[in-house]
Each structure stands twice: as C-alpha cells, then as structure tokens.
Amino acid sequence: MELIPFKLKYISDVISWVKSEEEMVQWAGSAFIWPLSQRQFRNHQKKAKEECPSLYPFALVKDDKIIGYCEISDYRQQFNSAMLSRVIIAPRYRGKGYGGLLVKKAVKQAFSTLNLNRIALGVFDFNKSAMNCYKKAGFEHEGTLRESAKAGKSYWNCHLMSILRKEWKC
Numbered sequence: 194m195e196l197i198p199f200k201l202k203y204i205s206d207v208i209s210w211v212k213s214e215e216e217m218v219q220w221a222g223s224a225f226i227w228p229l230s231q232r233q234f235r236n237h238q239k240k241a242k243e244e245c246p247s248l249y250p251f252a253l254v255k256d257d258k259i260i261g262y263c264e265i266s267d268y269r270q271q272f273n274s275a276m277l278s279r280v281i282i283a284p285r286y287r288g289k290g291y292g293g294l295l296v297k298k299a300v301k302q303a304f305s306t307l308n309l310n311r312i313a314l315g316v317f318d319f320n321k322s323a324m325n326c327y328k329k330a331g332f333e334h335e336g337t338l339r340e341s342a343k344a345g346k347s348y349w350n351c352h353l354m355s356i357l358r359k360e361w362k363c
C-alpha cells in the first residue's frame with residue numbers, strides 16, 4: 194500500500210466513487226458543482242502544476258490500483274500551514290482501515306516534505322468514520338462552523354480540526 198502523487202489517469206476512478214450531490218458535498222465541500230465532471234476535476238488539479246503549488250494531490254494505491262484519494266491543499270508557505278482535504282476511499286474498500294492509513298500517510302508526507310507547522314481540515318459533524326480517522330492520526334477539534342454548508346434542503350455543521358507539528362507522533 195503506497196501513497197503516491199496523484200495521476201490524471203485516475204480521475205474517472207475517483208469520480209465514480211461519488212454518487213450524489215450529498216456525497217460530493219460531504220467529500221469536497223464547495224469545491225465542485227454537481228454533477229461532478231472530469232473537466233471540473235482536471236481544472237482543480239491545475240493548482241498542483243503552478244510554479245508555487247498550493248495543492249498536492251495523492252493517490253492511495255494497492256496492487257497498482259487506486260483505492261483512495263486526498264489532497265494537501267491551501268498550502269501557505271508564509272505560515273507553514275496547509276489543509277488536508279477531499280479524503281476519500283473507494284466504497285468497496287471502506288471500513289477496512291484504509292481511511293485511517295491514508296490520513297496517517299498524508300500527514301507524514303505533509304510534515305516531512307513541506308516543512309509544515311500546522312495541518313487543518315473541515316469535517317461534517319455526522320461523518321463519524323472520517324472524524325475517527327482524523328482523531329486517530331492526532332487531529333484535535335478546534336471549533337464548529339454551525340450550518341456552514343447546505344446540501345439539498347439541509348444545513349450541515351462543519352467541525353474544524355488541526356494537528357500541529359509538535360503534536361505529531363511520526
């Protein structure tokens with residue numbers, strides 16, 4: 194099991210894992226507009242190709258096949274900070290520990306290669322399995338943005354979490 198830089202050839206796999214607008218918002222917040230298309234995803238990836246990238250996308254690969262995706266996004270060199278975003282495991286691989294593994298590997302990669310001091314994330318309050326993965330990797334709850342997102346007719350509360358380099362147990 195390896196965390197490698199994301200390749201554009203994996204785009205259709207990732208898109209196929211997201212089956213509704215609610216699932217898309219749960220996964221990616223407001224980054225995309227439903228229906229999720231390859232074009233939107235490819236455009237999003239352009240931030241990874243800029244001279245000073247703010248985005249570092251990763252694929253979790255098992256037997257040469259992508260089974261997970263995540264990003265280190267919003268990289269701010271000035272503050273040594275970034276976000277962990279758009280974490281997802283292919284539906285048939287969920288509940289087997291891969292989400293936890295992906296998060297730990299992404300945090301290690303981010304702290305060891307980008308000289309980060311802080312990694313933050315947002316997770317909706319009902320997403321218990323995601324929160325569990327983040328807590329197990331050392332993320333702490335910082336606060337809650339109440340009803341900060343809307344999916345269908347429902348407003349969702351978003352928990353902010355973060356981990357600092359001094360708290361990270363590599």
Ligand SMILES: CC(C)(COP(=O)(O)OP(=O)(O)OC[C@H]1O[C@@H](n2cnc3c(N)ncnc32)[C@H](O)[C@@H]1OP(=O)(O)O)[C@@H](O)C(=O)NCCC(=O)NCCS
Pocket residue numbers: 219220221279280281282283286287288289290291292293294315316317320321322323325326
């Ligand atoms: C969130 C996600 C990445 C988790 O991946 P996963 O491979 O299923 O997660 P894991 O199997 O590593 O771990 C899930 C943990 O949550 C726990 N869990 C699952 N459902 C739970 C619940 N309702 N309440 C509490 N804990 C729960 C599991 O027991 C497990 O903990 P453990 O390792 O201590 O047993 C995956 O479900 C996913 O891709 N979801 C859709 C996209 C998404 O929501 N991404 C997160 C955006 S912030």
